[in-house]
Amino acid sequence: MIDYKELYKTTMARYAALAKTCDQLTDDIGNRGAIVKRKFSTGRECFDVNPSIELRNKTAKEANATVTTLVALIPKLEAAGLWNGEEDTL
Numbered sequence: 001m002i003d004y005k006e007l008y009k010t011t012m013a014r015y016a017a018l019a020k021t022c023d024q025l026t027d028d029i030g031n032r033g034a035i036v037k038r039k040f041s042t043g044r045e046c047f048d049v050n051p052s053i054e055l056r057n058k059t060a061k062e063a064n065a066t067v068t069t070l071v072a073l074i075p076k077l078e079a080a081g082l083w084n085g086e087e088d089t090l
Contacts, residue, residue, distance in 0.1 A: 004073055004076045004077050004080060004082065005077065005080075006019055007073060007081045008070065008077060009026050009074045011066060011073065012070060014066055015066045015067060015070065016020060016065060018059055018062055018063040018066060021059050021064060022056055025052045025055055025056035025059060026056060027051050028050070029050055029053060029056065029076050030053040032050055032052070033050065034049065034050055034053065035048070035049065035050065036048060036049075036050045036051075040086050062069055
């Protein structure tokens with residue numbers, strides 16, 4: 001039998017970690033900007049898109065999928081009598 005309550009708790013912890021990572025990446029984008037200077041081993045420099053942008057997009061996509069999982073778990077918790085309808089806080 002699946003322990004939906006434990007699954008919910010671990011999924012919520014994963015979401016909290018992803019949300020924190022998204023916030024950190026957003027801060028990095030705000031601090032460094034969308035375009036950053038890269039330096040090659042040869043000493044040549046060029047401008048490139050901040051890699052935090054792509055990482056933030058991937059992390060946000062994972063966070064959205066995690067929320068979908070959380071929403072799917074609520075009816076199962078309700079059916080098992082384990083959901084009291086209270087909001088979870090991060």
